[in-house]
Amino acid sequence: MSTEVRGGVSPRRPPPMAPMGGLRYGLMLAIVLLGLGLLVGRIVILHVVDRPFLQGQGDARTLRTDPIPAHRGMISDRNSEPLAISTPVVTLWANPQDVPEDPIQRLQLARALGMELDDLDARLERFASREFMFLRRQLTPEAAQRVLDLRIPGVYRQDEYKRYYPAGEVTAQLLGVTNVDDVGQEGLELAYQFYLAGEPGQRRVLKDRRGRLVRDLEVLREARPGGELTLSIDQRLQYMAYRELKAAVAEHDADGGVVVMMDARTGEVLAMANQPSYNPNNRAGLDPRGLRNQAIVDVFEPGSVMKPLAMAAIMESGQFPRDVVVDTSPGWMRIDRFTIRDIRNYGRLDLAGILEKSSNIGMSKLVLELDDPLVPDLYRRLGFGQSPETGFPGESTGTLPAPVRWSRSQWAALSYGYGLSTSALQLAGAYTAIANHGERLPPSLLKLPEPPPGEPVIDRAVAHDLLRIMEESVQPTTGARRAMVPGYRVAGKTGTVRKTGAGGYVQNAYRSLFAGIAPVSDPRIVTVVMIDHPRGDSYFGGAVAAPVFSRVVGSALRLLDVPPDQRSR
Template sequence: MSTEVRNGVTPRRRSPMAPMGGVRYGLVLGLVILGMLLLAGRIVTLHVFDRSFLQGQGDARTLRTESLTAHRGMITDRHGEPLAVSTPVVTLWANPQEVPGDRIQRLMLSQALGMSLDDLDARLERFAEREFMYLRRQLTPAAAQRVLDLRVPGVYAQHEYKRYYPAGEVVAQLLGVTNVDDMGQEGIELAYQSYLAGTPGLRRVIKDRRGRLVRDLAILREAQPGGDLTLAIDQRLQYMAYRELKAAVAEHDADGGVVVMMDARTGEVLAMANQPSYNPNNRAGLDPRGLRNQAIVDVFEPGSVMKPLAMAAIMESGRFDSDVVVDTSPGWMRIDRFTIRDIRNYGELDLAGILEKSSNIGMSKLVLELDDPLVPDLYRRLGFGQSTETGFPGEAVGHLPAPVRWSRSQWAALSYGYGLSASALQLASAYTALANGGVRLSPSLLKLDEPPEGIPTIDADVAHELLRIMERSVQPDTGGRRASVPGYRVAGKTGTVRKNSASGYEENVYRSLFAGIAPVSDPRVVTIVMIDHPRGESYFGGAVAAPVFSRVTGSALRLLDVPPDQRVR
């Protein structure tokens, strides 16, 4: 090994363990002291002069603002009986990133949730990149507590409300339903969503880094519960109407049906039953047809139940005396290449006989004698072709053609209930004009504080006379005899209508109807019954719908404590 020699001097090599030179040592030491001073200064600044910054950073990691669920308002019948109530439930959710992979814990969790371990693993895997997933929605508090007692990390509870309908399928279409988030989706629940839902509140809480509640700090805004809603429905009458309708639909193997009962004095809807129906508390296997409130959203040609209303226009015209006689022989007539028929040849009939026998020929001949569109004008004043303004979602207005360039056959068809469409609720509202001395009442789904004034529509004397004539249509020797109610005077009209489709009227497919008022001496209820496509030999309104009217109306009058009225001598 050679050693470099310069100027005869051999340099000494510095040992690696030798101490640092004074200048460099002082420089490093100065930098360290400066850093410590800066750090200390920052600490003093944050803790003394700028404490709000640290406080804000800490709060951002621990303070939370949470929503307080507002209790949805109750829906009751006119007597305060609950029809829709909200019950407390618990929704379980998880942070997939915190749920342990331990197989025993996951197995116990899956069993408590009522699912297989494979399904739980698959869901956790699907949401692995997120911090939130639902485990089970709307469990009872007891069922949710069994899961929470397992103390599985990453599993949390959220308190909510679930809608419950004590009457089940009986009033399902009128009330409608809410979704899993307690928002109205159909019926009254949807129509009055903003009123029933209320306003959620806010609270401030402290949570740990795992999202677990440590302490409630303050209520920032109280939750405002939704308003309670009182319907005009009488739950007793609703149960009874639904029971009789369901039995009739089953007896005649029909596609469905409707019963609407209105208070003849106020226009309040006391009962509104539909078939088919569904259980809103258990919607598994739900038939979509059952969701429709057919009484309001569906329309049909009403047929002969319109004849008393058309007769009102004929009698008001002043063109015919009360003892006028119309020859309906030979029981059929041709108009504009169309043939109009009666069931048989009734011969000569007066005005009362035309209604009693439900003669299409008699009605057609009377209407064709009129120069002015008096019948469609009266129909329009009675509310046909217009909204009933109940506010119900999807409410139908029906169809009433404008009398422009009508043919003679169209004029005739209108007099016996063809060529227009209406809902069962519109029919009930129109019949209140006959029950109230010519004053029509608009239907109300909500209970009213006081009776409305009504709309004068038919001459009072004509309305009273028609009521008397219609009472004859429910006598023992008439087609409407099955609508009679023991102890009470009843006025009504049967109807049997061929169903139409896009291709025209269907063969041997009918709707059976009865519209009636009781008791005649002091009308209290107006009832409309429609049975859709009854099968078998019995399809006439007097054989299918009239018995339902009798049972429903008779039970209603007794439940309402209406005294029996005196028979006409």
């Protein structure tokens, strides 16, 4: 039987699907679905699980926390005149990796920074692997802006403060200095670092990938300025004391010198001048000797300026009447294996004469008759061999040997200022006991709100008598006549002491001193002058130090408006 085909075409059934084709389709579908699942899972992890980490990493590249510099506290004198202030400056830094290598731009940058192009290129090459280097520290805002106006990529600014000292070399050793980071390194800047230094603040800022500021966002913590320090120094007296000291050192070709002036009623230091000195605003080529505050840090044998203090112990002993007379002939005496001498034979001298003539023989004979070690005991009560407790870094205690098995020659040497050492500040502090009715006042470098209580160390009547005796030593006919101040009564004592070296006392090397009080009727100031190694024929205290005392004290009394107390002759 035959099959009929219509239209000439025979119908066909679709071919059955091969078994392997269905497997491949399922596999591909599974792979696609798995990929979609992994992608969705990763998106979930990034947006949910890792979101805090990624957010922090993103913010670290855009949100920054910048410090807000703190203003260092001002130091002023007792009349609120500035002695140390902080001024705003700009530090320029660079990311060496972003600074273009274009020679024209680098030349412009070098010129604006005041550098040679080769030096700039060398520095950029040295820090090429880093992202930070200083270009210039502490420029004035105007000078820094001239560099920034060049708009050279990779150059940025950082705001800072720099210390400035209006009085310059006049107060250099007392104030000290700060370093480039505004941290105290010397003097009162170091002593009061934690008080003067402020606490930096913080701010959140938005920066681009090159570190450039886009926008300030918020202040996280305000900067806290440092505390202000008011010194006891009177800037007017400080300038005047420094000027006279510098002139005297130059006149006598001396190695240096010191002037310390204290308020006889409060113990406040009104002036403290040192030579040599330096300019703290420009320390290029400074003399290292000028860094030391010799008035507090350096010590020396004081010599004859100690005789009034030893005389106080003699007068307090009660073993000698006020009109006692001592025979100093023949002008020398032998004690143990040593010979003590006066400049010449002064013969018979009373107490005033011993101080006026500065007789080593007279002092030695009186001290050697004392039953107890009254002189070193009084010296100790006056503060010798102890810290002045001013808080100044490196302040010296001096030396006062304990009286254990001392020889007679050592007892005698103490009476005329040998065998111990002191600073100029300690010596001035001891003289306040004579000026202040027998009560010693501790020295203060800070202005005091009220006078402190004095420490009674000398009998009141003895202090008054001693002040009058010392006044007789500063008269037109005495060796201390150059210390006289026109219109005012002055009490004081000269001193000339040999300098010591590695091998003992140095030949032809002296220190010239004068310590005095004025005015005698109502003491206001105590002043110590020391000139170190004056050269030439004039090296005695009465010729070198006394004239400085006269000029300094005379000017100070007039500036303080102290009425004259000298009767017309």
